[in-house]
């Protein structure tokens with residue numbers, strides 16, 4: 348009835364009703380619900396991170412204008428990677444067509460449409476999405492997130508109790524309270540440094556911003572709202588050394604009332620030792636010194652692959668003043684492959700982008716990153732007002748230029764050389780460049796490893 352009335356009113360007022368491609372009016376049930384269910388409801392539902400549900404006609408109709416405007420500005424759904432610069436699993440980007448459909452629906456009077464057209468509500472499994480994990484770890488005690496104030500970055504140390512080296516093929520993260528958890532990053536520590544920091548702080552875990560506050564012995568990826576866990580490609584795995592501690596760095600966003608969080612992490616192991624272990628490549632540049640007011644400060648870094656390599660994923664990282672990030676691979680024949688482009692970096696939406704298909708890069712490919720920083724007061728995310736000089740560091744008001752790449756050598760025999768190049772990239776200085784050249788020239792991996800590791804730790 349409501350729709351009949353609305354249609355009548357629109358006709359009387361000579362307001363044209365927006366039409367779908369087939370000439371009929373755009374309706375919620377037929378045209379808009381499929382977009383909302385597929386792209387919004389995973390976060391906009393009870394108990395999830397978004398502040399209100401988008402699950403029904405009424406949910407959407409009451410916020411019609413706001414919805415049209417956030418999808419047009421691409422503020423929602425959060426997905427920062429530009430199309431045409433790497434193809435990724437789970438892209439949340441809406442098409443121009445979908446955005447137009449939402450706009451037409453709102454401008455046309457938010458018609459509900461025929462209930463027969465409404466697709467079934469999306470289902471979100473309650474249990475483990477990937478099946479029963481091989482190892483379930485839980486924060487030993489709940490952490491209390493204050494009602495208000497700044498966002499909290501807290502590292503929780505959980506001993507894995509693993510007594511032999513294992514290879515991890517997937518991690519499934521389950522916050523107990525999704526309303527407060529903005530994202531989580533999983534570090535590994537075999538040095539005991541994280542335990543010490545934890546012990547020195549009375550509340551559960553310890554605080555750090557950006558990095559974990561110690562040099563991790565490895566990593567197991569991360570989690571952001573709306574992301575679904577997935578297994579690594581067959582035959583690959585991430586090394587989890589025996590006796591490692593898992594350190595979960597959690598970013599909390601206060602909700603207005605005190606909240607408790609006690610996350611559970613499910614870990615899946617490879618049934619047999621995978622042929623290929625993932626090598627984490629890092630491009631970084633610490634020479635950051637941005638004068639206040641500088642709007643277009645550029646930082647770059649590069650690394651050349653010593654062996655044929657498959658890239659599985661890419662994770663750019665910077666803090667609040669960074670605006671734009673671009674990474675490109677230049678192949679030995681001079682052709683270029685875009686790796687990722689983020690035009691509107693937002694520290695709150697750090698994503699681990701996994702390529703839909705591994706990118707095959709031959710030996711001699713040069714990886715380049717270029718980040719742009721805006722340290723003026725026009726940058727709404729600038730943590731200092733008026734702007735201050737910004738240098739490299741771990742604090743909220745410092746900056747970083749880091750690019751993590753998940754790589755596997757095409758040939759198993761090349762693993763050592765790729766790992767050595769990885770270490771060189773991590774050092775990101777002259778010693779690093781020398782290491783990378785050595786990696787390109789020969790395979791002294793075993794001989795040099797401990798010396799190199801020491802240098803990496805110290806730099």
Ligand code: HEC
Nearest residue numbers: 386387389390396397398413414417418423424425572573
């Ligand atoms: C990955 C999780 C996620 C997805 C997917 C998502 N949202 Fe959101 N949305 C959030 C969070 C978190 C907030 C609140 C924090 C913020 O504004 O960044 C939010 C806020 C909003 C707001 C309020 C913005 C404001 O200015 O206050 C609107 C409107 C919105 N979302 C609409 C949508 C629509 C429409 C979609 C799908 C096309 C969508 N969202 C998909 C997480 C998500």
